[in-house]
Amino acid sequence: MKNSKPIRILVVDDHFMVRMGLSASLNVEPDMEVVAEAGSGDAALEAYRQHRPSLVLMDLRLPGMSGTDCTAAIIHE
Amino acid sequence: MLPGGSFAGVCMSKHGTMSSSSRNSCATAARLFLLAATTLLGHALNVQALAQPSAKPLPTLTHAEEIRRLTPEQAALGYPVRVRGVITMDAPAPDFFVQDPTAGIYVEGSATPRFSHLLGQEVELEGITGPGKFAPVIREQRLRELGKGVLPKGQLVSFSELADGQHDSQWVRMRGIVRSVAIDPDSWRETTLAMRVASGGGEFNVRVPISKAQDLSSWVDSEVLIEGVCGSLYNTNRQLTGILLYVPRLSFMRIEAPARETALSDLLRFSAGQGIRHRVRVRGVVGYQQLGNALFLESQGKGLRVLTQQSTPLEIGDLVDVLGFPAMGDSAPMLEDAVFHRIGHEKAPEPVQFNLTSPWEEFDGAVVTTEAKLLNRQPQPDGLRLLLQHGDIYIDASLALATSANYLSSIPLNSKVRITGIGLVRSGGLWRVPESFRILLRSPQDVMVLSTPSWWNLRHTLWLLGITAGVLLMVAAWMVVLRRRLREQMAIIRQKLKSGAVLEERNRIARELHDTLEQELAGITMQLDLAVDCFQQAPRVAEQALETARDMSRHSMVEARRSVWDLRCQLLEDGDLVSALTQIVEPLVPRDRVQVEAKFEGSPVRLPRPVEMNLLRIGQEAVANAVKHGQARQITIELRYAAEWVRLTVSDDGQGFAADQPSPTGHFGLLDMHERAQSMGSRLMVESESGRGTRVSVQVPARSNSNELIDEELKANTYSGG
Numbered sequence A: 001m002k003n004s005k006p007i008r009i010l011v012v013d014d015h016f017m018v019r020m021g022l023s024a025s026l027n028v029e030p031d032m033e034v035v036a037e038a039g040s041g042d043a044a045l046e047a048y049r050q051h052r053p054s055l056v057l058m059d060l061r062l063p064g065m066s067g068t069d070c071t072a073a074i075i076h077e
Numbered sequence B: 001m002l003p004g005g006s007f008a009g010v011c012m013s014k015h016g017t018m019s020s021s022s023r024n025s026c027a028t029a030a031r032l033f034l035l036a037a038t039t040l041l042g043h044a045l046n047v048q049a050l051a052q053p054s055a056k057p058l059p060t061l062t063h064a065e066e067i068r069r070l071t072p073e074q075a076a077l078g079y080p081v082r083v084r085g086v087i088t089m090d091a092p093a094p095d096f097f098v099q100d101p102t103a104g105i106y107v108e109g110s111a112t113p114r115f116s117h118l119l120g121q122e123v124e125l126e127g128i129t130g131p132g133k134f135a136p137v138i139r140e141q142r143l144r145e146l147g148k149g150v151l152p153k154g155q156l157v158s159f160s161e162l163a164d165g166q167h168d169s170q171w172v173r174m175r176g177i178v179r180s181v182a183i184d185p186d187s188w189r190e191t192t193l194a195m196r197v198a199s200g201g202g203e204f205n206v207r208v209p210i211s212k213a214q215d216l217s218s219w220v221d222s223e224v225l226i227e228g229v230c231g232s233l234y235n236t237n238r239q240l241t242g243i244l245l246y247v248p249r250l251s252f253m254r255i256e257a258p259a260r261e262t263a264l265s266d267l268l269r270f271s272a273g274q275g276i277r278h279r280v281r282v283r284g285v286v287g288y289q290q291l292g293n294a295l296f297l298e299s300q301g302k303g304l305r306v307l308t309q310q311s312t313p314l315e316i317g318d319l320v321d322v323l324g325f326p327a328m329g330d331s332a333p334m335l336e337d338a339v340f341h342r343i344g345h346e347k348a349p350e351p352v353q354f355n356l357t358s359p360w361e362e363f364d365g366a367v368v369t370t371e372a373k374l375l376n377r378q379p380q381p382d383g384l385r386l387l388l389q390h391g392d393i394y395i396d397a398s399l400a401l402a403t404s405a406n407y408l409s410s411i412p413l414n415s416k417v418r419i420t421g422i423g424l425v426r427s428g429g430l431w432r433v434p435e436s437f438r439i440l441l442r443s444p445q446d447v448m449v450l451s452t453p454s455w456w457n458l459r460h461t462l463w464l465l466g467i468t469a470g471v472l473l474m475v476a477a478w479m480v481v482l483r484r485r486l487r488e489q490m491a492i493i494r495q496k497l498k499s500g501a502v503l504e505e506r507n508r509i510a511r512e513l514h515d516t517l518e519q520e521l522a523g524i525t526m527q528l529d530l531a532v533d534c535f536q537q538a539p540r541v542a543e544q545a546l547e548t549a550r551d552m553s554r555h556s557m558v559e560a561r562r563s564v565w566d567l568r569c570q571l572l573e574d575g576d577l578v579s580a581l582t583q584i585v586e587p588l589v590p591r592d593r594v595q596v597e598a599k600f601e602g603s604p605v606r607l608p609r610p611v612e613m614n615l616l617r618i619g620q621e622a623v624a625n626a627v628k629h630g631q632a633r634q635i636t637i638e639l640r641y642a643a644e645w646v647r648l649t650v651s652d653d654g655q656g657f658a659a660d661q662p663s664p665t666g667h668f669g670l671l672d673m674h675e676r677a678q679s680m681g682s683r684l685m686v687e688s689e690s691g692r693g694t695r696v697s698v699q700v701p702a703r704s705n706s707n708e709l710i711d712e713e714l715k716a717n718t719y720s721g722g
Helices: A016-027 A041-051 A067-076 B020-036 B044-051 B064-069 B072-076 B458-534 B539-565 B568-574 B577-588 B609-628 B668-679 B706-720
Strands: A007-012 A032-038 A055-058 B080-089 B096-099 B104-108 B121-130 B137-148 B155-157 B171-184 B192-199 B202-209 B223-234 B240-246 B253-257 B280-290 B294-299 B302-307 B318-328 B333-345 B367-380 B383-390 B393-400 B416-428 B433-441 B447-451 B595-601 B634-641 B645-652 B684-688 B694-701
Touching: A007 A016, A007 A041, A016 A032, A016 B458, A016 B539, A016 B668, A032 A041, A041 A055, A041 A067, A055 A067, B064 B080, B064 B104, B072 B121, B080 B104, B080 B137, B080 B223, B104 B121, B171 B202, B171 B333, B202 B223, B280 B302, B280 B333, B280 B416, B294 B318, B302 B318, B302 B416, B367 B393, B383 B416, B393 B416, B458 B539, B539 B668, B568 B609, B577 B595, B577 B609, B577 B634, B609 B634, B609 B645, B609 B668, B609 B694, B668 B684, B668 B694
Parallel strands: A007 A032, A007 A055, B104 B137, B155 B171, B202 B240, B302 B333, B393 B433, B595 B634
Antiparallel strands: B080 B096, B080 B121, B096 B104, B121 B137, B171 B192, B171 B223, B192 B202, B223 B240, B223 B253, B280 B294, B280 B318, B294 B302, B318 B333, B367 B383, B367 B416, B383 B393, B416 B433, B416 B447, B634 B645, B645 B694, B684 B694
16 A cells, blocks of 8 residues: 555535535545535536645536536636 | 158169169069069069969059058069059150159059150059069059149158158159259260259259250359159168159249359358358469369468369469359368369469468468478379378378379388478367368479488387397307306316426425435435445444434435425415415424514515525524524524515524534534525525524525526426436
8 A cells, every 4th residue: 555645536516415425435545535525516616726636526417517517627727 | 650661762773864774674673573472574463363373362552652651572562553643754764753642653664665654644553563672663554644634732841851761752842052053965865954952951963854955054053942753862772872853844943043152251151141052253273183073272372172073174373263162171161063264374372381380271272381201101092192290290191193103102211301282181070170181292293302211210220239239149148158168278277287286396306306315315325335344444434424324314304204295385385485484484493482583674576486495495494403403592583685685594592503613414404504505606604603592694686696596497397307
């Protein structure tokens, strides 16, 4: 096991329970760290700018901006 | 005195002729009657022998009076007759009159015409009785001349005495005034002078055989004394219809007073000592002539009706002299038996305006004119009759056939017309009051159309009313049908709406299941997965995950129950957000412990439904939290409507919590509120401090994003299908 920096993850899902479940599952892994959660596309973009995570776990169906659009916007950045 | 029906008769035709032909027909009729009694024709002795072979022979009658007393049936038996008397009328015909000292009687002469009967000759007459046509007669069989006899002294009788018929066949004397004189060459075997004489109560005819025609018109209006045999005019029922005096010679007429004239103004006025009406002379202008019947004159400004048989054609406007006998007309005097001659021509009489106020007799016989309404038109055998209305009275107008014209038939009924013509007033009743008014039209041009009837007569109006009523009825019926249709459609629509509402509700539940429950179950599953994974290495983490999963499932149970049974949609449909909020928090609050104050400011506006639903849920959750976790005693719900935004605030005086330390576990309600606020594009504000109570508020735009939100709702509906 490498003792390098853990993988920084942003979890995006519109339901908080799903986010909680995902975050709890990911956080128990020693090399993963959920740095931020977001419930919408806009919030996800803001969190991405703020935390610059290594990985974004994106729900495709979101209220407002869809997951696909949000992903495209993040890649564009 | 005399038994009924036993008067002596005059055998002649109804028209008073005594020609051979009529005499023959009389004889034939009588003989037929005898035949019926099974007697032989002609020979009396044989007749008696055959008819009454076993009965004792009939007695011989010797006086005229005896014969006159027989009934027609008795006379028909043929009693033998032997009478001695004087011939009182010897017209050149087979028949003659004979008068014995008891009475006068008619003799049906023997079949061979004999002209040897001489007036005043005394004869012995043998024959049999016959029924005659009016009174019993003698049928001549043998006549023996005895020499010159003496005519009886005639009894002076009046017309009314003659009128009962008992003087039939008797030699009488009468006094009267000659009304008309004419020569009649055709009706009798010989040339006859025919006269009409007025006497007492009536008029009678006189006939005198004359050898040659002579002008006796100067006799008119003379008072005369006439001697002759009284003949009767009768009908087929042996009923008397008139008197005809047989005068054997002109010498039996004597003028007692010459003609004299009376002025028109004295017509039928009372004047003492003037018993018999004399002829008057009148000069006037012709208003109308009914050829051979009547003349209507205007004389001294008044109308006068003149009855005349003179058929000299006259023109309207001709000035004529008229001689005639005054008589009582229906309402004004008129002239009868008049003669006239034309003496010039003048302007036609000016029509008199008819009016209801003047006495009607003013218009009798005059040319009158009036306006009237044409009510009816009726063709008659003798012309055309029009019924007109003038004010309250109806006027009968008639036009003779000869002058009838199509023009009159073309006038529409109910037209207003002006008619001009001769006024005829008919009086009636006990007091002879004027009862009806007629107008004699002289030509079709006497009717002038003033105006044709308005289209709006009763019939047309009724027609129109009927049509209108029909249309109204149809419209009403149509409306009823439409209403029923509408009701049915409404029922269908309501049904559809209902099923639509059910569908919508189903969609909502499906959406909630998908959006909430499924996600929550996913979350719970992940927590459980985590617990299973870490059970060995990190029991602390596993325990935490299990606790979280437990809390999550609890929350989900509540949410699931609410999403299925939630009444919020109904609440929002029934009322606005304000009333829905008040109602939804009520079951959450134990009344004995907690006081709820609801404050509403501004004028409520309806927000998009998802927004209202989210606000309702946030309010409900906040109140529930305050009661459940905060142990609040006082809860205030505040809903404030501003122009740009709507803000919901729920505050309590409970124990509160440290705002900077939100416990993620167990406070899913708070998380849910945050989520809802976020979905409305807003942010939930939570202010709390331990022991200081909690204040939750959310503010949403009042209008700006409404369209977007509606779009979102539509999208949500669409998603629910997938």
